[in-house]
Amino acid sequence: MRAALTAVLVALAGSALAQGAPGADTATGQQVYEVRCSFCHGEGGVGGQGPALIGVIGRKAGSVPNFAYSPALKSSALTWTPANLDRFLTNPAELVPGTSMPMSVPDAKERADLMAYLASLH
Numbered sequence: 876m877r878a879a880l881t882a883v884l885v886a887l888a889g890s891a892l893a894q895g896a897p898g899a900d901t902a903t904g905q906q907v908y909e910v911r912c913s914f915c916h917g918e919g920g921v922g923g924q925g926p927a928l929i930g931v932i933g934r935k936a937g938s939v940p941n942f943a944y945s946p947a948l949k950s951s952a953l954t955w956t957p958a959n960l961d962r963f964l965t966n967p968a969e970l971v972p973g974t975s976m977p978m979s980v981p982d983a984k985e986r987a988d989l990m991a992y993l994a995s996l997h
């Protein structure tokens with residue numbers, strides 16, 4: 876029941892992001908991604924030193940096969956709902972103490988744009 880509700884909420888939030896949450900801008904999100912994320916997560920989110928981010932919204936944290944996650948993220952039991960992703964990107968080590976993800980995005984608009992871009996990746 877709870878899982879079903881969560882799935883519905885994730886689907887609703889995901890579609891809102893895909894359509895562009897109010898004020899969120901995919902093109903700006905792509906620019907932020909290219910400057911601050913692609914170095915580790917690859918062009919278009921294909922992965923590299925960081926895990927692939929294609930399809931990350933709605934995905935269980937630490938679940939890309941064969942990626943060497945920190946024990947902290949691997950055992951976090953988080954799902955990357957838009958709300959959790961927003962908290963993680965605000966300050967990764969605060970949500971997941973011990974994570975090896977070093978990049979925080981303090982600006983709320985940049986996070987919203989980034990998430991709109993991540994939601995657009997296939």
Ligand code: HEC
Nearest residue numbers: 911912915924925926936937938944945948974975976978
């Ligand atoms: C210096 C390299 C580096 C940069 C730059 C970086 N990341 Fe990461 N990221 C990582 C690593 C390494 C992990 C795995 C963390 C762990 O295992 O604790 C990670 C994990 C993540 C995760 C969790 C993915 C999953 O599969 O659970 C997300 C989401 C994420 N990063 C988003 C971003 C975004 C968005 C940016 C740009 C704002 C960014 N990262 C910038 C290295 C980086």
